[in-house]
Amino acid sequence: xxxxxxxxxLPAWAFTLLLFLxxxxxxxxxxxxxxxxxxxxxxxxxxxxxxxxxxxxxGVILLRSFVMAGASTIGCxxxxxxxxxxxxxxxxxxxxxxxxxxxxxWTSFLVxxxxxxxxxxxxxxxxxxxxxxGIISEPLPLLYNDWAVIVGLVYGYLPFAxxxxxxxxxxxxxxxxEAAADLGAKPWETMLHVVLPLTAPGMRAAGVLVFIPCLGxxxxxxxxxxxxxxxxxxxxxxxxxxxxxxxxxxxxxxALMAIVMxxxxxxxRRDGEEML
Amino acid sequence: MGDxxxxxIYKEFPSHRVVDGITLTIPQGCFYSLxxxxxxxxxxxxRMIAGFDEPDRGVIKLGDRTLNGLRxxxxxxxxxxxxxxxxxxxxxxxxxxxxxKRKGDPDxxxxxxxxxxxxxxxxxxxRLPAKMSGGERQRTALARALVLQPxxxxxxxxxxxxxxxxxxxxxxxxxxxxxRVGITFxxxxxxxxxALSLSDQIAVxxxxxxxxxxxxxxxxxxxATRFVAGFLGAVNWVGAIGVRxxxxxxxxxxxxxxARVVEATVSSAMFLGDCFxxxxxxxxxxxxxxxxxxxxxxxxxxxxxxxxxxxxDEMAIPQ
Numbered sequence: 001x002x003x004x005x006x007x008x009x010l011p012a013w014a015f016t017l018l019l020f021l022x023x024x025x026x027x028x029x030x031x032x033x034x035x036x037x038x039x040x041x042x043x044x045x046x047x048x049x050x051x052x053x054x055x056x057x058x059g060v061i062l063l064r065s066f067v068m069a070g071a072s073t074i075g076c077x078x079x080x081x082x083x084x085x086x087x088x089x090x091x092x093x094x095x096x097x098x099x100x101x102x103x104x105x106w107t108s109f110l111v112x113x114x115x116x117x118x119x120x121x122x123x124x125x126x127x128x129x130x131x132x133x134g135i136i137s138e139p140l141p142l143l144y145n146d147w148a149v150i151v152g153l154v155y156g157y158l159p160f161a162x163x164x165x166x167x168x169x170x171x172x173x174x175x176x177x178e179a180a181a182d183l184g185a186k187p188w189e190t191m192l193h194v195v196l197p198l199t200a201p202g203m204r205a206a207g208v209l210v211f212i213p214c215l216g217x218x219x220x221x222x223x224x225x226x227x228x229x230x231x232x233x234x235x236x237x238x239x240x241x242x243x244x245x246x247x248x249x250x251x252x253x254x255a256l257m258a259i260v261m262x263x264x265x266x267x268x269r270r271d272g273e274e275m276l
Numbered sequence: 277m278g279d280x281x282x283x284x285i286y287k288e289f290p291s292h293r294v295v296d297g298i299t300l301t302i303p304q305g306c307f308y309s310l311x312x313x314x315x316x317x318x319x320x321x322x323r324m325i326a327g328f329d330e331p332d333r334g335v336i337k338l339g340d341r342t343l344n345g346l347r348x349x350x351x352x353x354x355x356x357x358x359x360x361x362x363x364x365x366x367x368x369x370x371x372x373x374x375x376x377k378r379k380g381d382p383d384x385x386x387x388x389x390x391x392x393x394x395x396x397x398x399x400x401x402x403r404l405p406a407k408m409s410g411g412e413r414q415r416t417a418l419a420r421a422l423v424l425q426p427x428x429x430x431x432x433x434x435x436x437x438x439x440x441x442x443x444x445x446x447x448x449x450x451x452x453x454x455x456r457v458g459i460t461f462x463x464x465x466x467x468x469x470x471a472l473s474l475s476d477q478i479a480v481x482x483x484x485x486x487x488x489x490x491x492x493x494x495x496x497x498x499x500a501t502r503f504v505a506g507f508l509g510a511v512n513w514v515g516a517i518g519v520r521x522x523x524x525x526x527x528x529x530x531x532x533x534x535a536r537v538v539e540a541t542v543s544s545a546m547f548l549g550d551c552f553x554x555x556x557x558x559x560x561x562x563x564x565x566x567x568x569x570x571x572x573x574x575x576x577x578x579x580x581x582x583x584x585x586x587x588x589d590e591m592a593i594p595q
Binding site: 173175176178180181182183184194197198 | 327328347348349353355357359361362364374378379420421424
């Protein structure tokens with residue numbers, strides 16, 4: 001029995017060791033070495049990459065990333081909540097609506113982000129329409145700023161917020177809503193005092209699922225922010241390409257990972273297995 | 277304040293007609309039961325009074341105010357749900373305060389305390405529902421609905437989730453509570469023993485219609501239909517005549533004057549603890565069951581006996 005079990009677990013172990021722990025180990029090693037002239041890493045071993053992290057310049061970018069990811073997360077939850085509520089109350093059409101939420105995943109994220117560029121640029125669909133209607137006389141600067149990045153992130157990660165909120169709302173006992181109304185609560189009071197507190201776990205799960213990928217986002221700020229709106233993901237990419245500073249890039253990504261793990265740990269301590 | 281009137285209420289769901297023309301008056305301050313088997317429309321009737329469902333036709337009035345069209349939060353009635361529907365994120369005290377806070381009652385703290393006292397839950401005020409026993413949840417649900425001083429309290433099978441021992445105790449408490457607060461209780465149940473022991477008035481429902489309205493004694497002793505007779509307890513049918521097993525006697529010798537007698541053969545005799553249950557067969561093929569006290573003798577299978585009862589214990593129901 002024991003041997004069969006080991007056999008079955010082997011692929012999973014191999015996968016974890018080779019493709020997860022292995023690269024991680026490489027990054028740790030890189031982060032402790034010195035940058036080579038044409039990229040790569042060379043001796044001597046040093047901790048300098050980590051002390052550089054304390055430079056306020058990088059702190060600002062980290063802070064920006066947090067603000068952008070936070071704003072996107074709030075945006076996602078605010079949009080996802082009514083949507084999830086609507087789906088949870090749609091009876092037989094639930095499956096169809098859930099599939100529609102997942103539909104964007106059928107296309108590449110890159111292609112979809114380009115689509116946003118076509119929508120938002122000066123000669124894009126939105127500006128052309130507003131110009132044609134005579135509402136504006138000059139194109140609005142919709143692309144290449146923080147708002148464009150946040151719109152792109154909210155769009156990209158909305159499904160990750162809808163799904164946990166939906167499963168939470170779907171499980172909500174309907175007799176609780178009737179009880180609230182019975183005790184004199186108007187619909188908005190039922191929402192505020194019963195539905196919202198009882199969907200807090202779903203919101204925390206949605207928050208984690210959206211915030212973490214947003215924090216490390218690189219494609220969206222690159223394309224929709226036009227390099228003007230740098231987030232930590234772009235900084236890491238920069239180190240490995242333009243700056244040819246692999247050790248510092250490695251230290252940066254490890255720092256980001258540590259922050260994310262700390263956040264997850266704090267949340268798991270609160271919600272325990274409910275989150276998993 | 278006033279009596280609760282249901283006037284020709286109809287309610288249809290896509291599959292079938294659930295409530296099929298119900299008219300009844302529930303007097304103010306009365307402990308009134310709606311009794312019937314599951315699916316008879318009693319819960320739908322309650323939901324229409326609470327405002328969760330609207331009748332297709334018919335008028336619901338409280339005193340001279342029409343309740344039709346009012347939202348649940350606009351109606352002066354509250355509900356104790358079958359599952360209690362306590363808010364899981366709120367303590368007992370907070371659950372009870374919920375309705376008062378929605379009204380902005382300045383006296384919330386005092387009223388919550390009184391309500392907790394009323395249902396003897398003061399010691400558990402800060403417990404979450406998940407940490408309460410079934411009985412404590414039940415009391416919290418009661419206090420939460422009563423603290424708003426509704427004109428009618430609707431109880432949807434409130435005892436069905438409790439174990440039998442606790443159920444009997446809560447039954448007693450419920451009866452005392454109603455006497456103390458004087459609020460009209462409309463009690464929905466499928467348990468005839470509960471309805472009989474608690475109610476001032478009982479309305480028996482079947483297939484969306486009313487079968488009979490009356491006091492517990494009237495319903496039990498002079499049922500209007502075979503359904504009512506059978507739903508409230510076991511009946512021996514001898515033609516159009518029905519007799520309750522506990523009013524049926526058995527003896528070896530012929531009984532004295534005035535008794536109705538049938539000769540029969542004992543087909544089984546069972547000891548039930550508080551009595552013997554003797555089943556007999558008449559030559560006509562009717563089965564008659566008698567529950568007899570200890571000391572009235574034991575009967576053997578196959579023994580020929582006289583089965584008899586007093587004429588005033590007979591229930592005559594036209595077929």
